[in-house]
Amino acid sequence: MDLASILGLVLCAVIVIFGILWGQDGLAVLGNFYDVPSILITFGGALCCVLIMAPDLKTYLRYLKSFTLILKVQLSNEEETIREIISLSNIARKEGLLALEEAANGIDDEFLKKGILLIVDGTDPELVRSILETELNCIEDRHADVVGFWDSLASMGPAWGMIGTLIGLINMLKVMDDPSSIGPAMAVALITTFYGSILANWICIPIATKLKSKNASEIMIKELMVEGLLSIQAGENPRVIEEKLKSFLSPSRREAFKEEGGEEIG
Template identity: 80%
Template sequence: MAVLDLASILGLILCAVLVVYGIVFGNPIDYLGNFYDFASILITFGGALCCVLIMAPDLKTFFKYLKSFTLILKVQKINEEETIRQIIALSNIARKEGLLALEEAANSIDDDFLKKGVLLIVDGTDPELVRSILETELNCIEDRHAEITGFWDSLAAMGPAWGMIGTLIGLINMLRQMQNPETIGPQMSVALVTTFYGSMLANWICIPISTKLKSKNASEIMVKELMVEGLLSIQAGENPRVIEEKLKSFLSPARKAAFSQEEGGENIG
């Protein structure tokens, strides 16, 4: 069962709460009605979504991109320290029993990328070819992720643009009825609501989603690069302690110190 990312959920909810609070602060609750206009919603959200639909390769891909919203609501299952321990365990097996013994160990590996690398080593693939194959897969993963974040970046750009289009439509309609001063205020308000919707779409939803997905991508790629270095070190026959020190370079200083203490404690025990 996926663990929910409370930071993302709280961030989305609190942004909405603060905006609503800002609207009604010192005002009657019915002021919220001033910020609802169905035509503005159609122009801003409908126009922005239709534009990114044009950019999408096909309808299926468009809905897949939209569905990627759920990715920010789940905690990413990545643990660099556990990956390092797993690679060190593999290096100990290879050092004691040989590289062929890794084939049996590969059956218990859940990560497909790491399992693929282990099997390439077991098959006696040239180290440079192993690196090339794994890095090619890494590049393909990054490209797929970039397509998804690019979708949200495009939607973030389209939101304010279509909000401005809606504002221009409202202003044009207002100027054509200048002979009636009583309609100017309400029509100006409706015109500006579309700009509000566009800014909210970009800054409340799209940009945070894109940034979060880019952060998740960076974490995933870093762990996979760690795996590549570890696997090539195993294939080169390096000492497990040397491999551990090399892989700890991927950790932040604080996490590196904590990892060293844990390993030290285990060795003492």
């Protein structure tokens, strides 16, 4: 589980509740922030709007389910991928490119396995790059669709919160002859704006940002794989390949990779 995401979500809720309770008498004040019609207008309206935008119901449900992605730790990283590429380059150097077919059986990453098999089949390097980059573009497009869903929901939350506020204000202005009802009616009207801000800034925007970060990391790793595989196919020295792939790392991570000894180069 991604501890940062879980802690962030929980601590945001704690801070809001703390702010509500500060200086108040007991937990009863929380009841002031609970209003069923406001919940239906804000959350229901926002979710229904993005349902209209979705291609179909199945895709919409898949988009909603993508919330779980921010709770998962991304297991692969650039350093591990570089070591794996160097290991493959050593095999290719000692035993030839055909020996990579057996090595591919022990690789879990389907993208890397696909690239290896293309090389083993003797595919032209430019065609290998074209095939892998096309798949990369498709992956990025799918990720962009999911991120776009959360961005849309983030924009719909405050908008429907404002709609709820306007409904509340209209109802309040209709009964201005009773001054005692104005305060409570105004509070209910403002709750929808509160819900809209919570939906956008506590849930949707952080999720969209986290998914963008995960997408960037995944795409970088796959671009690293493409460069590594093409270098193996070109017969480059494993040490040269390592230096080339370390360009994907930040200076501090390069230094740490160097201190760890990188990958044994035969």
